[in-house]
Amino acid sequence: MLYSLGRDKSLKYDEALLRYRDKVNKSFELYLFNLLYLIRVAQFSIQDAESRRAKLRPSEEDKKFEAKLATNPLILSLSKNEGLYRLFKQYKTESFLDEDHIRSFYNEFSKKEEYIQYVYNDNQTDKEHEEMLLSLYRQLCANELFLELNDDTFAQWEDDESLIIGSIKKTLKALPADMSFYEAYKPNAEATVDFGELLLRKVYHEDEELLKVIEPTLRNWDVERVAIIDMILIKMALVELMTFKSIPSKVTLNEFVEIAKNYSTDKSKDFINGILDRLLKQLVDEGKISKEGRGLISD
Structure with missing residues (x-):
């Protein structure tokens, strides 16, 4: 904002302030988008399990396959969080998803040796579930199409990428989540007004x-x-x-x-x-x- 104010003499301070507030809100939307995308990729394992069992001649591996990525207690603390899904609805997060990419990415991820071992090994600990979800998100963030989707949908992705990735990893490491965990990531008056807007105002004036x-x-x-x-x-x-x-x-x-x-x-x-x-x-x-x-x- 300060750079824009310095370069664009027609830009007024009040307009720049509104842009700042909008950017703060968009950053939270970006966080929600990344979180929902991760959940939906994990939930695709349910369709994978159903497809395997629907085969005319399912193999022993098909019969033993479990949708652990979607049914482990850590991801369930997100997918069954009603408050979180109200936010997804409020921000229309689902409208930004690419279902074809979710399917193709899951299919690619499901071939990884670490995922195969995770599916067929019994009695995983919460730590092992956490490590698998972190691995899933790391590989999602290394996926060119996912990065392009973030960039095309949210103009500030380039600026916020490290912040959002760090926030999602922090969220995953804190699972199972309590019912209002997302409040820690929502814009709040102390951060946006008492700090951000005050800093912006003093530097400008x-x-x-x-x-x-x-x-x-x-x-x-x-x-x-x-x-x-x-x-x-x-x-x-x-x-x-x-x-x-x-x-x-x-x-x-x-x-x-x-x-x-x-x-x-x-x-x-x-x-x-x-x-x-x-x-x-x-x-x-x-x-x-x-x-x-x-x-x-x-x-």
Whole structure:
């Protein structure tokens, strides 16, 4: 949003704020889409079991086949969660699914040796069910058609990919899920308003003041020569350092160095790390950073 505001002079702040709010909501929709897709691939094992038993001459393997991918207690805690399915209905998540791809992907996955062993081995533990679901999702995320579907359906997939994948893995590792587990992934006022919107507002409206703080740390660098994305990240980090008392300074520095790896040039990581280190020292010396809790400035 800040990049768009800087590049598009016709874009008003209020419009950018609305885009930010929409993006936050779309990220949750993307999470739901990935979760439902995983559930539906797992549930296809039921059709697989029925098809095997419907054969004129089913083999012993066909007779012994069980739809464990769909009937294990971990996936059932998702597929039988009424609140979750109300969300799928609310966001029309099912309309984005590609049933042909779900079938073809399951058929491909069902040939994997790890899946075959999982199906025919008895008495699996919850940990083994978890490992199989994680493997299923990892291979789904390595599937080109699935990635294209995410990208074609949700414009922010490229930005949110690592966040969504991490959230789904976190969800799977916490199974069996409680009835309202999804609340932890829904947009909330603290994250979107108290943090996100406040950060956006302060960086936009206090641009000149932030530049005055940053310029002395640039040393031989001309402000005009600093990459636009790098300057935005430095300003955001500066606001976070001075505004959010509960966030440790080192967490802020590490966070924005990681962001630089994904969104800026190869050299940006080291450049931003150096500038933020100098800024932190300067602000601490000037008494402009106040953190709540012992050790939050340096830890």
